[in-house]
Amino acid sequence: MTIARTYIMIAKDGCEAEMKATVVALAAALKGIAGFDGVEALQDRKNPKRFIFVEKWADEDAQKAAGAHLPKEVMGRLMAAIDGAPDGSTYDRLA
Numbered sequence: 596m597t598i599a600r601t602y603i604m605i606a607k608d609g610c611e612a613e614m615k616a617t618v619v620a621l622a623a624a625l626k627g628i629a630g631f632d633g634v635e636a637l638q639d640r641k642n643p644k645r646f647i648f649v650e651k652w653a654d655e656d657a658q659k660a661a662g663a664h665l666p667k668e669v670m671g672r673l674m675a676a677i678d679g680a681p682d683g684s685t686y687d688r689l690a
Contacts, residue, residue: 597632597688600658602648602681604673611643614676618646620669625650628664630657644678655685 606614615638622634630653639645652658 596654598652598655598658599686599688600650600652600683601686602646602650602683604646604648604681605678606644606646606676607678608644610676610678613672614644614646617669617672617676618648621648621665621673624664624666624669625661628657628661630654631661648681651688658685 604614604618618636618638622636625631625634632651632653634651635647635649637647637649639647650658652661
């Protein structure tokens with residue numbers, strides 16, 4: 596069953612631009628990974644520190660295996676810009 600993995604992320608004060616650039620880089624890094632089926636990267640218009648990242652996967656195994664393929668440089672930039680851990684959830688895709 597196809598799934599969607601969502602992350603709600605809050606940028607540290609003053610790190611909104613870096614977070615935006617890093618989220619875009621992360622979305623690009625996912626392309627070509629086995630089982631990957633698309634991504635939506637969103638920034639809140641009223642609260643520019645808030646980002647939502649939605650990954651679409653063939654199944655949960657593909658999503659879990661993807662971590663080994665992500666560039667450490669991009670993940671390091673993300674960890675430097677984010678305020679705390681992301682709020683993540685996994686959903687069954689209905690449409």
